[in-house]
Amino acid sequence: MCYILEKEGAMEKHWIKKVRYLPNIVCLVGAISLALGLVECSNIGEKATIIQEPLPYKMDALKPYISEQTMRFHYGKHYAGYVDKANQLLKTGGFEGKTAEEIIALTAGKKEYTSIFNNVAQAWNHAFFWKCLKPGGGTINAEVADRIIKSFGSFDKFKQKFLEAAKSRFGSGWTWLVLDGDKLKIVTTGNADTPIAHGLKPLFTVDVWEHAYYLDYQNRRADYVRQVLNHLVNWDFIASRLKSKQA
Numbered sequence: 001m002c003y004i005l006e007k008e009g010a011m012e013k014h015w016i017k018k019v020r021y022l023p024n025i026v027c028l029v030g031a032i033s034l035a036l037g038l039v040e041c042s043n044i045g046e047k048a049t050i051i052q053e054p055l056p057y058k059m060d061a062l063k064p065y066i067s068e069q070t071m072r073f074h075y076g077k078h079y080a081g082y083v084d085k086a087n088q089l090l091k092t093g094g095f096e097g098k099t100a101e102e103i104i105a106l107t108a109g110k111k112e113y114t115s116i117f118n119n120v121a122q123a124w125n126h127a128f129f130w131k132c133l134k135p136g137g138g139t140i141n142a143e144v145a146d147r148i149i150k151s152f153g154s155f156d157k158f159k160q161k162f163l164e165a166a167k168s169r170f171g172s173g174w175t176w177l178v179l180d181g182d183k184l185k186i187v188t189t190g191n192a193d194t195p196i197a198h199g200l201k202p203l204f205t206v207d208v209w210e211h212a213y214y215l216d217y218q219n220r221r222a223d224y225v226r227q228v229l230n231h232l233v234n235w236d237f238i239a240s241r242l243k244s245k246q247a
């Protein structure tokens with residue numbers, strides 16, 4: 001009898017122990033489910049055509065000309081949003097194995113692909129734009145300096161022409177320095193449009209959508225573009241684009 005009571009007591013303790021550990025077991029099951037879910041998400045990520053390019057500097061590296069807050073919204077929300085939306089749209093199929101550049105070429109000007117074009121082109125434009133900026137800007141390579149002076153007369157004239165183009169772009173868009181054949185040109189594109197859809201080779205761009213400058217400059221787009229041109233142009237990137245065979 002005594003033995004049975006002891007045994008029952010032991011069993012009771014055993015179940016109390018089990019109940020005590022139940023939350024841990026639930027957590028463990030939850031963690032395993034979450035891990036499986038993450039694996040599934042990463043598999044989905046592998047299938048995605050458009051990747052979110054890492055920012056080549058810290059979020060606060062462009063201060064005081066572009067604030068950390070602007071970068072957190074611009075890179076973390078707007079750019080990330082275009083990449084996510086592009087990948088959602090691309091899940092419908094038809095563009096497997098294509099690069100962003102190829103998708104842009106295949107969808108440009110086609111009404112049925114407007115959403116895909118807009119989001120893929122915006123993802124491409126932004127990935128390009130991050131590389132165009134550099135904290136402190138750096139020095140101008142002799143070849144780039146020579147090309148700019150020959151094309152626009154002087155650096156000041158180049159900046160002035162770029163600034164005027166940026167100011168004149170109505171609504172949202174981009175201002176670009178491009179190669180048209182062998183000629184340097186300043187052009188603007190509206191909304192998501194991009195020079196690579198028009199056979200032009202981009203060398204440099206400034207995003208003139210309001211989300212790029214409104215937190216820091218409000219409606220003063222010209223002040224924002226002027227500060228970028230004076231302090232943040234990645235001249236080495238422009239030099240590498242001039243030499244590169246890539247579109």
Ligand SMILES: [Fe+2]
Pocket residue numbers: 074078126207209211212
């Ligand atoms: Fe933007």
